[in-house]
Amino acid sequence: MAKNALQAQLLKAGLVDSKKANKISKQNQHAKRTGDSESLEAKKALADAQAKKLEKDQQLNQEKQRALEEKALKANIIQMIKQHQITDISGDVSYQFVDGSKVKKISITQKLYDQIVAGHVVIARLEEGYALLPRPLADRIDSKMEGFMVVSNDTSEDVLAEDDPYAAYVIPDDLMW
Template sequence: MAKNALQAQLLKAGLVDSKKAKKLSKQSQHAKRTGDASNIETKKALAEAQAKKIEKDQKLNQEKQQILEQKTLHANIIQMIKQHQIKETVTGTENDVSYQFVDQSKIKKIHVTQKLYDQIVAGHVVIARLEEGYALLPRPLADRIDAKLEGFIVVSNDKSDTELDDDDPYAAYVIPDDLMW
């Protein structure tokens, strides 16, 4: 008598006789009891699959940890900017000066006092991106932020960044940084 449905179907179809079916079932039972080589191979394959799964899980955990660290660093930098931003910006008074700069190929404008304007031009104050707007930061803090994570500093008028080429035909014609648009 057949032990499973497939053996029963094969017997009914006449593809396998009852002697062969009994022999095959006895062989499979014997292999199960004695732990044949096929059983050892399946154990090895199972162990390899588990090792691969553990390695894959560790890799995913590392990626998640890196993403979490990036988010934490980003939040810390935003908090630093909010805490240390210069709040002397003015809006709509007679003494304000508009400072225009380029951010992601768009011209932006902020209104500041003349003193802040001079500090921005001199490079002592830096304009940083803060969520939807901009913040003014002291130069040392901006350098620390830029060292940790780039992308926050929008305007940094550093005199050492402008290196002149020896072959530049327009080197004698200096363009002032404080040019009003």
């Protein structure tokens, strides 16, 4: 009656009766025929694992999409800077500015120097060099992505503190050292 050696040993030991052994063997045969050999817990674990994998894949895709959009925006901004930069800048006046922790120097005309000091022209980072841009375009670029503007002299942001003891002493912005 017993189908396998384990059932035979259980029958001999008296731990299982023959009716119970037949019932278990019939359940096993039925499970094999219908394909229900996997338990419900295994199916649930598999479904959970698939859901987690799907969520992780969606997050990775969103990160890749954001990176692609940022790269496209950066390329668009560089193209805008190249198209609208002021090209006639070579002159005999040098303008020094700070980029990060380094002091940089460009030679420009006196008219451009005055416009930079007044805030009408902005110095922007362009690949390895710098470009001079009109103020409205620079503001539009800065609203899209920050990090391109190096020098932006905006006179409207100069607010004096009320308790500043040196408020009466005006320091000119265009000092030549």
